[in-house]
Structures are given as structure tokens and as C-alpha cells.
Amino acid sequence: MRRLFQFRGGLHLNAHKKNATLKPVVPAHLPKRLVLPLQQHIGKPAKPVVAVGDTVLKGQLIAEASDTVSSPVHASSSGVVTAITAQLIPHTSGLSAPCIVIETDGHETWRPRKKQVYDDHQHTPAQLREKIRQAGIVGMGGAGFPSHIKLNPSGKAVDTLILNGAECEPYITCDEMLLQERAQEVIAGLRIMRDALNAKRCIIGVEDNKPEAFLALQQQVRTTNVDFIDVIQVPTVYPTGGEKQLIQVLTGLEVPSGGLPLDVGIVCHNVGTAYAVYRAIELDEPLISRYVTIAGSVAHARNLDVLIGTPVMDLIEECGGTPETLSRVIMGGPMMGIALHSTHVPVVKTTNCILVNARADNTPQPSRGAFALPCIRCGACAEACPIDLLPQQLYWYSRAKDFDKVQDFHLFDCIECGCCDYVCPSQIPLVHYFRYAKTEIWALEQEKKQANIARERHDFREFRQEREKREKQERHKRKRAALKKDTGGSDADKTLDAKKAAIEAAMARVRAKREADTVAPKNMDNLTEQQQQLVNEADARRARSAADISKETRA
Numbered sequence: 001m002r003r004l005f006q007f008r009g010g011l012h013l014n015a016h017k018k019n020a021t022l023k024p025v026v027p028a029h030l031p032k033r034l035v036l037p038l039q040q041h042i043g044k045p046a047k048p049v050v051a052v053g054d055t056v057l058k059g060q061l062i063a064e065a066s067d068t069v070s071s072p073v074h075a076s077s078s079g080v081v082t083a084i085t086a087q088l089i090p091h092t093s094g095l096s097a098p099c100i101v102i103e104t105d106g107h108e109t110w111r112p113r114k115k116q117v118y119d120d121h122q123h124t125p126a127q128l129r130e131k132i133r134q135a136g137i138v139g140m141g142g143a144g145f146p147s148h149i150k151l152n153p154s155g156k157a158v159d160t161l162i163l164n165g166a167e168c169e170p171y172i173t174c175d176e177m178l179l180q181e182r183a184q185e186v187i188a189g190l191r192i193m194r195d196a197l198n199a200k201r202c203i204i205g206v207e208d209n210k211p212e213a214f215l216a217l218q219q220q221v222r223t224t225n226v227d228f229i230d231v232i233q234v235p236t237v238y239p240t241g242g243e244k245q246l247i248q249v250l251t252g253l254e255v256p257s258g259g260l261p262l263d264v265g266i267v268c269h270n271v272g273t274a275y276a277v278y279r280a281i282e283l284d285e286p287l288i289s290r291y292v293t294i295a296g297s298v299a300h301a302r303n304l305d306v307l308i309g310t311p312v313m314d315l316i317e318e319c320g321g322t323p324e325t326l327s328r329v330i331m332g333g334p335m336m337g338i339a340l341h342s343t344h345v346p347v348v349k350t351t352n353c354i355l356v357n358a359r360a361d362n363t364p365q366p367s368r369g370a371f372a373l374p375c376i377r378c379g380a381c382a383e384a385c386p387i388d389l390l391p392q393q394l395y396w397y398s399r400a401k402d403f404d405k406v407q408d409f410h411l412f413d414c415i416e417c418g419c420c421d422y423v424c425p426s427q428i429p430l431v432h433y434f435r436y437a438k439t440e441i442w443a444l445e446q447e448k449k450q451a452n453i454a455r456e457r458h459d460f461r462e463f464r465q466e467r468e469k470r471e472k473q474e475r476h477k478r479k480r481a482a483l484k485k486d487t488g489g490s491d492a493d494k495t496l497d498a499k500k501a502a503i504e505a506a507m508a509r510v511r512a513k514r515e516a517d518t519v520a521p522k523n524m525d526n527l528t529e530q531q532q533q534l535v536n537e538a539d540a541r542r543a544r545s546a547a548d549i550s551k552e553t554r555a
Contacts, residue, residue, distance in 0.1 A: 002230065002232055002250075003252075004232070004234060004235070004249055004250070005248055005249055005250075005251070005252040006235075006248075006249065007245045007248045007249065007386050008385075008386065008388055009383060009384045009385045009386040009387075009388070009419060010237040010238055010239065010240070010245075010384070010386050010419065011237070011238045011384060011419050011422060011423070012236075012237060012238070013170050013238050013335075014170060015170055015209060015236070016170045016171050016295070017170070017171065017172075017173045017176070017209070019295065019301040019302075020171070020173045020177075020293050020294070020295050020301040020302050020303055021173050021176060021177060021180075021303070022302075023300075023302045023303075024177075024181065025177050025178075025181055025291060025302075025303045025304065025305055026304060026305065027289075027304070027305045028292075028304040028305060028306045028307065028310060028314070028315060028318060029314065029318055030077060030104055030106065030108065030307070031104065031307070031309075031310045031311060031314050032103070032104060033082075033101065033102070033103060033104070033311070034075075034076050034077060034079070034101070034102040034104060034307065034308075034309035034310065034346070035087050035099050035100075035101055035309050035311065035345075035346040036062065036063075036073050036075075036076065036099055036100045036101075036102065036308065036309040036346070037073075037087070037089050037097055037098070037099045037346065037348060038063050038073060038097070038098045038099065038100065039097060039098075040071070040073065040138065040144060040308070040348040040349040040350065041070070041071040041138040041144040041145070041146055041349065041350075042069065042138075042143065042144050042145045042146070043067060043068075043069030043070045043071070043145075043146060044066045044067040044069065044070045045066065045070070045097075045098065046063035046064060046065055046066060046070060046071065046072055046073045047063055047064050047065075047066040048062065048063045048084055048100060049061060049062060049063060049064050050062045050063075050081050050084075050100065051081065051084070052081055052082065052083060052084060053080065053081065054080070054081045055078075055079070055080055055081075056075040056078065056079060056080070056081060056102060057075065057078050057109050057110060057111040058075060058076070058077050058078045058108055058109060058110045058111065058288070059074055059075065059110055059111045059113070059285060059286055059288060060074060060075045060111045061073075061074055061286075062074060062075050062081070062100055062102075063100060065133070065146075068149070069146060069149065070146065071133070071136050071137075071138050071146045072133075072134065072136040072286075073100070073136060074135075074136055074286040074287070074288050075102060075288070076102075076288040076289065076307040076308045076309045076310075077102065077104045077105075077108055077288075077307060078104070078105050078107055078108060078109040078110075079102045079103050079104040079105045080102065080103050080105070081100060081101070081102055082101050082102065082103045083099075083100075083101040084098070084099075084100050084101070085098070085099065085101070086098055086099070087099040087101065087346075088341070088342050088344060088345050089345055089346070089348075090312075090331045090338065090340060090345045090346070090348060090351065091338070092338045092339075094341035094342070099346075102309070113283065113284040113285065114284050115282065115283055115284055116282060116284075117282060118188065118191075118192055118278075118281050118282050120191075120195050123195070123281075125151075125195065125196045125197070125198065128151070128192060128195060128196040128281065129148045129151050129152055129196055130148070131280060131281055132147055132148045132151065132196070132277055132280055132281075133146070133148035134280075134286070135276070135277075135279075135280035135285070135286040135287055136286050136287045136349075137273060137276045137277060137280060137286075137287045138273075138287070138349050138350070139269065139270060139273055139350075140270045140272035140273045140276065140290060140349065140350065140352070141164060141241075141243075141269075141270035141272070141273070141352075142332065142336070142350050142352065143350070144349060144350040147269070147273055147276075147277070150267060150269065151193060151196045151197055151267070152196075153197055153198070153262060153267070154262075156262055156265070157265060158197045158198060158199040158200070158262070158265060158266070158267055159199065159200050159201070159265035159266065160199060160200065160201050160202070160203060160251065160265065160266045160267075161190070161193060161194050161197055161199040161201070161202045161203075161266075161267050161268075161269070162202075162203050162204075162205060162246065162247065162250060162266060162267070162268040162269070163186070163190055163202070163203070163204040163205070163268075163269060163270070163271050163274055164205060164241060164243065164246055164268055164269065164270050164271065165179055165204055165205055165206040165207075165210070165213065165217075165271045166205050166206065166207045166234055166240045166241040166246055167207065167210070167241055168207065168236070168237070168238045168239050168240045168241035168242075169238065169239075169241065169332075169333030169334065169335050169336065169337075169353075170333060170334055170335070171293065171295040171296065171333060171334065171353060171355055172293050172295075172332075172333050172352055172353040173293050173295075173303060174272070174290075174291035174292055174293045174303050174352050174353065175213075175270070175271050175272060175291075175352075176210045176212075176213050177291060177303045178271060178272060178275060178291050179206065179210070179213035179216055179217055179271060180212050180213050180216050182275055183213075183216040183217050183219070183220040184220050184223075185275050185278045185279070186204075186217070186220075186271050186274050186275050186278070187217070187220050187221065187224055187229070188278045188282065189273075189274030189275055189276070189277040189278035189279075189281075190202055190204070190229065190274045191224075191226070192277050192278065192281050193269060193273075193274060193277055194228070197267055199267065200228070201228045201229075201230070202228055202229045202230070203229075203230045203231075203232055203250055203251075204217055204229065204230070204231045204232070204271070205232055205234050205240075205246050205249070205250055206231065206232070206233055206234070207233070207234055207235070207236045207240060207241075208233040208234065208235060208236055209236045214231060214233055217231040218231050232250060234246070234249050234250065235249070238335065238417070238419070239335075239386055239415070239417040239419070242386065242415055242417065243255075243261065243268045244261070244387075244415070245386055246268065247261055247264075247266055247268060251264075251266065253266065257410055257413050258412070258413070272290060272291065272352075276290075287308070287349060288307060288308050289305055289306060289307050289308060290305070290306060290308065290347075290349065290351070290352075291303050291304070291305055291306075291352075292304055292305075292306045292315065292347060292351055292352060292353065292354060293352065293353040293354070294315050294316065294318075294319040294321075294353075294354045294356070295353065295354075295355055295356070296354075296355045296356035296357050297321070297325065297356045297357030298316060298319040298320050298321040298356050299319065299320025299321070300319045300320045301319065302319060304318070304319075306347050306351075307347075308346070308347060308348060308349055309346045309347065309348075310346060310347045311343070311344055311345070311346055311347075312329065312331070312340065312343045312344070312345055312346070312347065312354055313343040313344060315347070315354055316329070316343065316354065316356055321356050323343070325357070326343065326356065326357065327357050328356075328357055329343055329354065329355070329356055329357075330353075330354075330355040331345075331351055331353070331354060331355075332351075332352065332353055332355070333353055333355065334355060335417060335418040335419075335422070336416060336417060336418060337353065337355060371427075372426060372427050372428045372429060373425075373426040373427055373428070374426060375392065375395070375396075375426055375428060376425065376426055377392065378425060379392070380423040380424065380425065381419075381420035381423060381424055381430060382420075383423075384419040384420055384422070384423045385419060385420055386415075386417060386419060387410075387413050387414060387415060389409065389410060389413060389414060390409055391420040391430050391434075393409050394406055394409050394411055394414070394430075394433070394434055394437075395428065395430050395433050395434075397409065397437075398411075398433040398434060398436060398437035399433060401437075401440070403437060403440060403441050403444065406437050406441075407441065411434060411437055411438060411441075412438065414431075414434050416431050416434065416435065418431055510546075513545075513546060514546070
């Protein structure tokens with residue numbers, strides 16, 4: 001028996017899992033239309049490599065990774081690309097994002113595949129990571145971080161690889177059914193991931209309310225006859241499925257604030273990710289489908305093997321739900337899921353559950369009113385927080401927009417599990433305030449980053465202009481030196497001689513003008529008044545001209 005540890009806080013919630021586990025998992029119906037968002041992961045969106053009108057095969061690459069932190073997208077079924085445009089996506093904002101739309105042909109024709117039995121002597125860790133990257137595998141527990149990056153220890157030693165099978169949120173059972181039905185494939189994927197990390201040991205954590213999954217894993221570990229894999233049951237306490245909480249329960253190690261599990265020699269992945277890794281390496285299949293739980297107010301709650309890009313409404317109707325009876329649909333669990341603005345959004349790589357009309361007692365209390373009440377400072381939120389934060393203080397500073405102070409209370413350590421929301425007697429949406437504060441801080445940081453970039457560009461522009469000015473002066477200096485060498489004499493002497501010559505020329509013009517003015521006028525007798533006036537005007541013009549020449553000479 002391995003000793004288990006505890007994290008503080010947490011909640012005991014009604015599971016509501018039995019109904020969805022009564023039937024085996026079957027493939028969902030093939031939809032007529034697949035909508036594949038270019039960003040189903042953390043990082044930059046993928047870049048399309050197909051055009052409208054192209055015929056694609058199942059598993060074919062349709063969008064390539066655009067950066068290191070990015071992931072490619074593959075066609076979930078064969079068909080024709082009918083659009084590459086903005087479509088509604090599953091996001092709290094309810095906004096649209098670029099997607100590739102495929103009209104399926106119903107044939108499910110695969111691209112050529114090269115199947116092989118995995119041999120650890122045939123692949124280096126770098127080759128395994130590259131195959132996983134090309135398969136478009138991301139974290140399937142909900143975060144969506146590209147798995148090939150998480151499988152790269154960057155020179156750090158990895159002591160333990162943990163597979164997270166602690167599906168702690170109510171209603172969600174897709175991981176439980178995966179472990180019951182695909183334990184062999186999950187173990188095979190775990191061994192591949194261990195080789196990519198060079199980890200010393202592996203632990204699979206499963207909550208103690210999943211006995212069938214636990215027994216299936218134990219049986220498979222005994223069959224494979226390996227001594228570096230342990231299957232351990234952990235207490236059913238929400239949020240044991242959180243990465244940091246599961247690490248603490250299994251190892252007693254606490255991930256430092258602002259740090260990563262790798263900082264304590266641990267890497268944690270979801271069991272669904274391990275299954276996807278197995279299919280990528282041995283079956284040459286990219287991530288184009290996943291297990292999804294459809295539960296809540298539907299006639300037949302169950303788990304389906306769903307193609308990525310399938311509209312949510314198709315799954316609800318397949319399980320007996322009708323559009324007329326829908327009042328709310330959540331993607332994910334009742335604690336951390338997001339309410340969908342439309343049922344026409346597609347299933348993505350991180351979709352683990354579709355929760356329909358969930359009004360059970362483990363969701364925010366249905367008896368709550370439309371408005372929050374004043375905080376009574378009872379401290380229940382702090383007692384329930386599994387991160388040992390002070391939600392009340394975070395709430396006050398978030399509400400006051402004191403973003404410097406809220407970070408002093410470790411806002412970014414909050415995993416948004418909703419425990420504080422659930423126990424708050426004043427019905428304050430605490431997590432909403434925390435998300436708002438995080439978003440504002442990220443926006444301010446982005447503005448600061450852009451301002452720094454603008455300042456650096458301005459400074460560099462001034463530096464460049466000053467450098468060009470100096471270079472121009474140096475060029476002129478070299479030219480003057482070369483001219484001096486060719487013609488002799490100094491530049492100063494030449495300049496002085498030129499000025500003297502100009503002065504002499506101006507003075508000569510003045511003298512000539514004066515001599516012209518001293519010539520005695522002729523035929524000036526017996527002038528009429530009009531003629532005399534014209535003569536006077538001519539004399540005035542000459543006087544003004546002489547004055548102008550005098551000024552020019554003095555200048």
C-alpha cells in the first residue's frame with residue numbers, strides 16, 4: 001500500500017455518474033457537416049493548408065501548426081471543404097473564430113496509414129515527440145496544451161509520470177469508460193510517453209468511486225508484467241482531478257506558486273492523452289475523435305466516441321434530447337464548464353462532456369436569486385479553497401480593480417474550480433470576479449508590452465538617425481580631405497577666397513552703378529509737369545536700387 005496525502009479544502013459532491021456508464025461506448029452518428037476550429041489548443045491557431053472545394057480524406061492534415069506552441073488540425077472524416085470562415089465556437093464569449101467546414105461524403109475514407117507495433121528501440125524521444133506533434137495531440141483533460149511540449153523535459157530530470165484518471169467533476173464519465181474499455185491501449189500510450197520523458201516511474205491515479213476502471217488497469221498492468229507502473233486509488237474529493245491536487249495526494253509534493261510540476265520532477269497527463277498517443281504511434285492516426293459524456297436532461301445519458309467537429313446538437317438529439325426542451329447547455333462539468341450560447345457549436349479536442357439542463361444540487365444552487373447579497377465574511381470560501389487562498393480578499397480587490405493588490409494574494413494560483421462559489425451563502429459569483437481580474441491584468445500587461453515595443457522602436461529610430469547623421473558627416477569630411485589632396489591648399493583658404501571674390505564683384509557693380517548715376521542728364525529743359533513727374537519717379541527708383549545694393553554689400 002502506498003501512503004496517500006491530502007490537500008486542504010475541497011468538496012464532497014453528488015456524483016451523478018451511474019446513468020452514463022450503463023451502456024458501452026459506441027461511435028456517434030456521422031454528421032453531415034463538420035466544423036473544425038483552427039484553434040483547439042493553447043497557443044497560436046493553426047494555418048490552413050487546404051482550399052474551398054478540396055476533397056479531403058479522413059485523417060488528412062488540413063491546417064498546420066503556425067508556431068512552436070501550436071497544434072495541427074486534421075480532417076475528422078472524408079468529404080469536401082465547403083468553407084474556411086468564421087463560425088461560432090465553444091467559448092464563454094460566444095464569439096466566432098476561423099474554422100474549416102467539411103461536408104462529409106459518408107464513406108469515411110482514410111488517408112494511407114502505416115501501422116506498426118511500438119518498439120522502444122526504434123524511436124528516440126525526439127522522434128516520439130515529433131510524431132505526437134504531427135498527430136495534433138493536446139491535453140485532453142481540458143487545458144488543451146500541446147502534448148509534445150509537455151513531453152519535452154528540456155534537460156530536467158523527470159522522476160514520475162502521472163496519468164490523471166481522477167475524474168472528479170459530477171456527471172463526467174468519459175475517462176472512466178475509457179479506462180474500463182481501453183485499459184490496454186492506455187497502458188501502451190503510457191509506456192510511450194514514459195520513453196519520451198525518460199521517467200523513472202509511472203503512477204495512474206483513479207478515484208475510489210471507479211472500481212471497474214481500477215480493476216481493469218490493475219489487470220492490464222499485471223498482464224504487461226512491468227514494475228514501473230502503479231495504479232492507485234485516491235479519495236473522491238472535488239477537485240482531486242486538478243493537476244496540483246492529484247500530485248499532492250499521490251506524492252506529498254506541492255508544486256510551488258507560479259511553478260510547474262516539472263519543477264518538482266513530475267509530469268502529469270490525462271488518460272485520454274495517453275490513449276491518443278497510442279493511436280498516433282501504433283495506428284498512425286491523428287487526434288480526430290474522443291470519448292464524450294452526454295448527460296443531464298436527456299433520455300439516454302451515455303458516452304459516445306465523437307468525431308472532432310461534430311455539432312453539439314447532433315449529440316443531444318442522438319441521446320434523446322430535443323431543441324424545444326433545452327434551457328441551458330454546458331460544455332464540461334457543472335463546476336468548471338462553460339455555458340454555451342448556441343448548440344450549433346462543434347465538439348473540440350478538449351470537450352469531455354455535454355451537460356444538458358443540469359439543475360442538480362451540485363451546480364450553483366437553483367434557488368439562488370438573480371442578484372448577489374452582501375458578503376457576510378463567514379470565511380466558508382477560504383475553508384473550501386483547495387489552493388489555500390483567501391477568496392474573500394481576492395473578491396474585494398477584484399471588485400475594486402486594485403490589480404496590484406489582488407496579485408499580492410496570488411490570484412493566478414486560483415484554478416477556478418468553483419468551490420468558493422458553491423459554498424458562498426451570499427450567492428456571490430466569486431470565480432467570475434477572479435476571471436475578470438485575470439483578464440484585465442493580462443490586457444494591461446499586453447498594453448505595457450506594446451508600449452515597451454513602441455518605446456524601443458522610437459529609441460532605435462533616434463539612434464539610427466543620429467548614426468546616419470554621423471556617417472554623413474564622416475563622408476563629407478572624407479570628401480573634403482580628398483579634394484584638398486587633389487587641388488592643394490586648405491579648405492578654409494578656398495572658402496575665404498571665394499567670399500572675397502564675391503565681395504569684390506558686388507563692389508564693382510556698385511561703382512559701375514554710381515558712375516552711371518553721375519552722368520548729367522540731357523534735354524531736361526522746358527519739361528512739362530507730367531514729364532517732370534516721370535523723371536522724379538525714375539530718380540526715386542534709382543535711389544532705392546542704390547540703397548538695396550549697399551545693403552547687399554554690407555551683408
